[in-house]
Amino acid sequence: MTIQPDVAGVSFAANLASFGDHTAISVGDRSISYGELAQIVGSMALSFGPARRLIALEAENTLSALTVYLAAMASGHPLLILPPGGGQASEALIAAYDPDIVARSGLGDCFLDVRRDETRHDLHPELALLVSTSGSTGSPKLVRLSGASVQANAAAIAEYLHLRPSDTAATTLPLSYCYGMSVLNSHLLVGASLALTDLSVVDPCFWDLVRSRHVTSFAAVPYTFDLLDRVGFKHMDLPSLRYITQAGGRLAPERVRCYAELGQKRGWDLFVMYGQTEATARMAYLPPDQAVVRPHAIGVPVPGGAFRLEPVPGLDASELVFSGPNVMMGYAERPEDLATGREVTELYTGDLARQGPDGLYEIVGRRSRFVKIVGLRVDLGRVERLLAELGLSAAANGSDEMVVAAVEGDHDLALVAKTLAHDLGVPRAAIELHSVPSIPRLANGKPDYPAILAFCRQPDSDRQPESAARTGSASSTDTAREIFEDVLECQDVKDSDTFVSLGGDSLSYVAASVRLERALGCVPTGWHVMPVCELTPVPSSAGRTSGAVTSETGKARTLRGRLFARMETGIVLRAVAIVFIVSTHFKFFDWEGTAHVLMALAGYNFARFQLSGSRKERLLRQLRTIGRLVMPSVVVIAVAFVLTDDYGWHNVFLLNSLLGPQGWTDMSRFWFVEVLVHILLGLAVLLAIPAAHRAQRRWPWGFPLALAGVDLLQRFDVVELPYPGQGPVLWLFALGWAAAASRNVRQRAVVTALALLTIPGSFSDEYRSATILVGFLVLLWIPTLPVPRGLHRITALLATSSLYVYVTHWLIYPLLVEGDQGFAVLASLAVGVAYWAAATRAMASAERWLRVRRANGFPRWLPSRSSGAR
CATH class of the missing domain: 3.30.300.30 (ANL, C-terminal domain)
Known part of the structure; x- marks a missing residue:
């Protein structure tokens, strides 16, 4: 490792190779040893060049960003930490400090923007890190940290957590946050491992990672514990978990005591910690055995640190003052400050505190606002x-x-x-x-x-x-609980229940979404996996947008807000697609391909609503959704079979593609429902297999891509599938699934590339291909679309009833195909909506009757919705 002359690199970053073949980083299915990491970091350090320069890093939880961080730390280049994702805050810091190199994140990688070969700054030899104070992201005020402070704090944390090489920490916090950075530093210091991820603790895949990588710890802020309550953490079997750390704000004492007691029962420790960026991260920790009896306390100073209490004039309280090797050098507010040496030896925390007779410190208030x-x-x-x-x-x-x-x-x-x-x-x-x-x-x-x-x-x-x-007059008085009870036909909805856990699916999603928007004022992203207790109305005082905001931009936004309302892209696509399908069949206009967009959307919704819970819970949820597809469709097809000569028994049983005539005939009209049911049944069977279930949980993004690859074999004439005139469409369904499973820009970019490579060549009509490709990319990249407020309800209604419009319009078709085409389209839409209203009521009544029978012991196979089908 090349270290700048007369500049000390941070020891733990410079000595990675000393841990040899032991695993340092695991990311996805890849494990990287300390020896390999040292080589990667060394190569990156060489790319920085021989001159010491100021480097700015958009710090994401990726291997490439981690490599830049460690290379700068090891070779003595001062590192300015930028918030992840770029944007205005990053650009403000870049403009203020004019770094010599900017490491920008994109597509899961870091790209070096070398702005000059020599630095234009006077950089103090001890300067290692420039980090925004908590809450000042984008402000020019930064904390100046020395390499010795970073090393000392990492060593102190490793000491009181008793870290060892066998430990593995999951990266639940971003690298740009000093708390997340301290997890990285302390583990690499002792040769422990890091499971690099940006998954949330509410994602089932995170807990699959914890189990598969034998994670021994993760870091949490107060809000994390609300999320842990939501996912049923207290009932999880996590044999490898050794401890949880908590910082980033005060956790209510009752929550501290509750989780400390839970840890005692389950065999892990809770470390409550106290710190500030100005102290490189940590200043105090509460010994786990004290968390139950002294949950109000922040504990004792970290090894090597000390507290003292300084009286505050005019207050009957004292300010907590910290000293130790991890205290910052001082603040920077302009580039000239980078040349300044240590200005601070004690850190005045701004917190008012007291020390108990047991020696533990407790925060009692704040001196500053x-x-x-x-x-x-x-x-x-x-x-x-x-x-x-x-x-x-x-x-x-x-x-x-x-x-x-x-x-x-x-x-x-x-x-x-x-x-x-x-x-x-x-x-x-x-x-x-x-x-x-x-x-x-x-x-x-x-x-x-x-x-x-x-x-x-x-x-x-x-x-x-x-x-x-x-x-307050514009909103419904319905609560989220009442809406879920009504839409999902369930009772006794608990605060911790979610739309998905209660058995919600894509068929009931739109109705629930629209009603929630009226009740809450706006629907938060990801509401379908949020607990009922978090779905509360926007405060009435927040009201409408202000016409009094002085800028013209604010007025324009206000006008747009009055004319348009944003709706989820999937909802808009369903409404537009069913109108285009019916209009094309009646020759009102000709625009093919939207049915295939709906197939991709079906895969997208499958990933959102059908993949949570245990293997048995998944199977029950999937079978119920299939039933809600089959029953209304089969009723219409059976009526068509009785009244016309266009269909056969194989249509009624949704087997036309297997038993019906080859090629496209009138009997192929219900191909979409038939193929979708086949796909869902096949996946229900596949995911009921334990090995497949585990594979999907371990590789949530790669699994659907593998399915798409298998189905695309027909492109190379390896297999032939009997779908009538449409060709296999499982790959489109799987691409939609992969789109929903994509967690970052890199994954979405890969899915985009696959769509660009496969969709255009799979359909003879280039206009159909273009429609499918554009519809899919809009679904993948754009979460919401603006819809004129006057069309908001009709869009939601058409999206909700799209399946029913699709199956019933073939009954209307022979009656109106020779008449006025516009009238035929409107009549088909109206009949489909009416059938949706009648059929959903009938199915709800049937489900209520069956649940009563189930409560009385028959039939045993029916899942109870009152328990949320969990």
Whole structure:
């Protein structure tokens, strides 16, 4: 490893090769030894060149980003950590500090943008890292950390966690976050392993990774524990788990005690930790045996560190002051500060604290106006400044769960709240804005911040009745629980239940989505896997977008918001496709290919709704969905068989492709339903096989791509499949599945490439191919589409009833094919919608009757929906 002259590299990064063949990194199916990692890091360090330069890194949880990080640490190049994903925050830091090299992330890789061969900066020899303080991402203010501080803090963490080479940590936090970075540093210091992933703990694939890679630990912020509750973590069998760490904000003492007790029962430890970026990460930890009896405490200083309490004038409290080798060199606010040496020997934390008789420290308040939300420190003064820049007079307060601001005047604040959340880098749900006639003030004229914080604990109607009446009339009073009970025909919905766990599928998704939007004001992304307790209405005070925002851009957005509403792309595609299918069949206009887009969309929805739970739960859910496809379709086909001579018994039993005449005939009209049922039945059988079930859980993205590859063998005349005139379409279904399983830009890019290679050559009509390709790429890359508000409900209705329109329009076809084509299309759509309304009611009644029979002991095979089919 080449280290810059007169500059000390960080030891753990420079000495990777000392651990030889032991696994350092596992990513996907690949394992990389310390020896291999050292070679990769060494090659990257050589690419930086001989001159010491300032490097900026978009720090994602990828092997390439990790390589750049370690190469800079090992060779002594100061590293400026940028937030992942690029964007305005990254560009602001690049503009402010003018790095010599920028390592940009894209398609799962890092690309070096070498801007000059020699640095234009005066870089202090000890400078190793420049990291944004929590919540200041994009601000020019950075924390300057030395290599010695990084090394010391990694060693301290490894000591109190008792890390050893046999440990494996899953990367549940981003590398750009000092907490996530500390996990990486401390494990590589001792020769332990890292399971590199960006999967969330709510993803079943994450827990498959934990089991397959024998993960011994993962890091959590307070919100992580809410997610763990959602996925039933307390009932999981995780024999390799040794400990969980928690930092990034205060975890409620009752949650600390609850999880500490759970750990004692299940054989793992909970380490509650306290830290700041200014201390390289960690300053204190609570010994696991104290978590049950002292859950309020932050514990004791990390090895090598020390606390002292300094009285604060005017307060009956003391500020917590930390000293140790991991304290920062100081702050940087401009490039000239990079030449400055150590300015700080003690860190004044801004937290008020006390020490108990047992020696444990406890935080009792904050000296400065900061709150910490999902691990990000938010400056409440900055909140007020941002609102002032929007022309609003406001005062802000908050807690570790919410920023609350009182805004003077009559404003509709939805756009303001969204903009504020974006600027602060916190979830939209963590911002609560309230319109008030005037800001509450104390007798001395200063804002009454406790009164402002109290706004989040009282309804708007108690504070400003006229505003509540004005903004609350548009929403339904239905709750998410009532909507799920109605749409899914289930009872006793629990707070932890989700749409998917209750048996929801693509057929009921649209109806639930539309009703939730009316009830909640907006539907969050991924609502179908969110617990009922989190699906709550947008506060009425957040209301509509404000016409008072001063910029013309804000006014244009407001106008667009009034004219258009965004809907999920899958919903829009279903509505558009069924209109195009019916119109093409009646020759109203000719636009083929949308049925194949629906086949890809069916695969996309299969991945979203059919793959959670155990093998038995999956099978029951899949069989129920197949039944909801088959029953209404077979009824229509049976009627057509009785009334016309166009169909045979093989149509009624959905076996025309196997038993009917070869080629395209009138009997092939129901090909879409038939092929879709065959695919779903085949997958239900396949995934019921334990080995296939495990393979899909281990390779959630690769599994559907393998299925697509098998089906595409017909392109090379290796196999011949008997689908009538359409050719095999499992590969399209599988591509849709892979699209839903794609977790990052790289995976979506691979799926895009496969679509570009396979779709155009699979259909003789180039216009049909183009329609299928564009529809698929829109589904893959664009999550929502703008729809005129006047068409919002009709779009949702057509999407919900698309299957019923498809099967019934063939009954209408012989009656109206020679008449007015526009009327025929409208009549077909109307009949399909009417059949959907009648059929869904009939099936719901049948399911209720069968559940009653099931409760009385017959039939035993029917899953109980009251238990959520879990």
